[in-house]
Amino acid sequence: MTTTPEPQTVPLPPVTLTDTQLREVSAAIADYAFGSVAALILGAHAGTASINVDDLKASAQSLDNTINSTLNSLVTAGNGALSIISVLDAAITYPVNRLQPGDREAIIAYVFLKRGGLI
Numbered sequence: 001m002t003t004t005p006e007p008q009t010v011p012l013p014p015v016t017l018t019d020t021q022l023r024e025v026s027a028a029i030a031d032y033a034f035g036s037v038a039a040l041i042l043g044a045h046a047g048t049a050s051i052n053v054d055d056l057k058a059s060a061q062s063l064d065n066t067i068n069s070t071l072n073s074l075v076t077a078g079n080g081a082l083s084i085i086s087v088l089d090a091a092i093t094y095p096v097n098r099l100q101p102g103d104r105e106a107i108i109a110y111v112f113l114k115r116g117g118l119i
Contacts, residue, residue: 022057022060028119033099033106055093058096059096059097062091063088063091066088067115085105
């Protein structure tokens, strides 16, 4: 009789997105969230949008830092009763945090996709 070995969980090493990667994810978010006005967001007409690429980059950086936090440190910071998605949502910075919930979840997804090398 053969037994199937238990799968081994290998922890993922902490990843920190580079400045270039943060700008790329910001551009992808801008394209998703703003479609045809992405050129305005990306600086073609600086100052014409209420959310710019630097705002998106700051949110992506904050999310990236939060993703690298340990669960223990997040609980210690007072997030123990919150879901993981709520903690990540809270990491989205102003003014990007004013977007609709689905758009904020998409930003979180884009950061994970970039960290995984899928975009």
